[in-house]
């Protein structure tokens with residue numbers, strides 16, 4: 235074979251190979267994870283993937299209503315009844331999301347009050363079903379497990395003898411000192427983080443943690459360390475193969491193919 239014929243054969247093979255790679259992209263689960271790669275608004279922002287999607291991704295990448303957007307470096311989630319919130323974290327294996335209010339110009343800096351304007355109603359978030367009691371005490375109380383505070387922004391400096399705490403209601407209420415009375419309850423989601431962590435995040439930054447709805451198959455998939463997705467053709471939840479990887483094979487494989495062939499051609503030329 236003449237060297238030029240070999241080059242022609244090589245180019246034909248290369249074209250064939252490239253085309254077969256392109257046509258192998260169909261709507262199988264691999265194509266879902268290729269068409270809907272995990273994304274984020276900034277390096278410190280939460281990873282966005284199914285059931286969520288970024289508004290710049292195709293609609294089939296996420297469930298209806300689970301659409302996030304970016305505002306500068308922030309991830310924004312629209313709530314049906316209480317406006318837009320920033321997303322701080324999404325934890326896929328246990329389907330919780332943490333949200334903070336978008337800072338307003340005149341906001342009083344009292345993070346726990348974000349709960350009072352938060353309304354999770356709608357098809358996406360589960361209603362929080364646990365209670366935190368707001369305890370109003372006439373004097374400062376000693377630290378106790380399950381009682382957090384005092385919450386400075388609700389405590390009027392003790393001027394009128396009012397110190398405010400939050401209490402996990404799964405503890406016996408008679409542990410509350412006599413000089414305290416429950417003035418209110420707020421709802422929270424008892425997610426896997428544990429109450430102390432949940433309350434600390436709430437008091438620190440007004441972070442509200444809540445479960446989002448997702449089917450059980452999807453959770454099982456995520457808990458196995460895989461990514462959940464959706465096949466719009468079959469209308470079924472799908473699960474990525476054990477390690478979802480952003481594949482670079484297309485270029486590297488072709489490159490190694492080129493190297494193999496050029497070596498082969500060189501060797502043949504030496505032989506002849």
Ligand SMILES: *[C@@H]1O[C@H](CO)[C@@H](O)[C@H](O)[C@H]1NC(C)=O
Pocket residue numbers: 259260261294466467
């Ligand atoms: C894959 O599915 C999406 C959504 O159903 C569709 O828009 C797209 O054309 C499909 N691609 C192929 C190659 O069939």
Ligand SMILES: *[C@@H]1O[C@H](CO)[C@@H](O)[C@H](O)[C@H]1NC(C)=O
Pocket residue numbers: 261262263264465467468469472
């Ligand atoms: C997606 O659905 C189509 C049509 O039912 C099917 O041919 C394909 O194998 C499915 N892909 C996966 C990964 O389940």
Ligand SMILES: *[C@@H]1O[C@H](CO)[C@@H](O)[C@H](O)[C@H]1NC(C)=O
Pocket residue numbers: 339340
């Ligand atoms: C913010 O507070 C200032 C002074 O307290 C007031 O004049 C202004 O109208 C407030 N702005 C908004 C958006 O509430």
Ligand SMILES: *[C@@H]1O[C@H](CO)[C@@H](O)[C@H](O)[C@H]1NC(C)=O
Pocket residue numbers: 315353354355
């Ligand atoms: C949330 O808003 C909806 C619609 O306004 C209302 O029906 C519902 O009672 C509200 N839920 C809470 C907990 O405030």
Ligand SMILES: *[C@@H]1O[C@H](CO)[C@@H](O)[C@H](O)[C@H]1NC(C)=O
Pocket residue numbers: 370371388394396398417
């Ligand atoms: C706590 O009690 C005092 C005195 O009754 C009252 O002035 C204050 O508003 C209460 N604080 C809260 C947060 O309920």
Ligand SMILES: *[C@@H]1O[C@H](CO)[C@@H](O)[C@H](O)[C@H]1NC(C)=O
Pocket residue numbers: 390393394
């Ligand atoms: C104490 O409470 C009274 C009546 O509730 C109120 O008028 C007064 O302003 C309060 N004082 C302080 C320092 O909060």
Ligand SMILES: *[C@@H]1O[C@H](CO)[C@@H](O)[C@H](O)[C@H]1NC(C)=O
Pocket residue numbers: 469
């Ligand atoms: C997809 O499946 C759900 C129930 O699993 C059903 O309610 C819905 O109508 C189906 N959608 C389509 C387009 O078949």
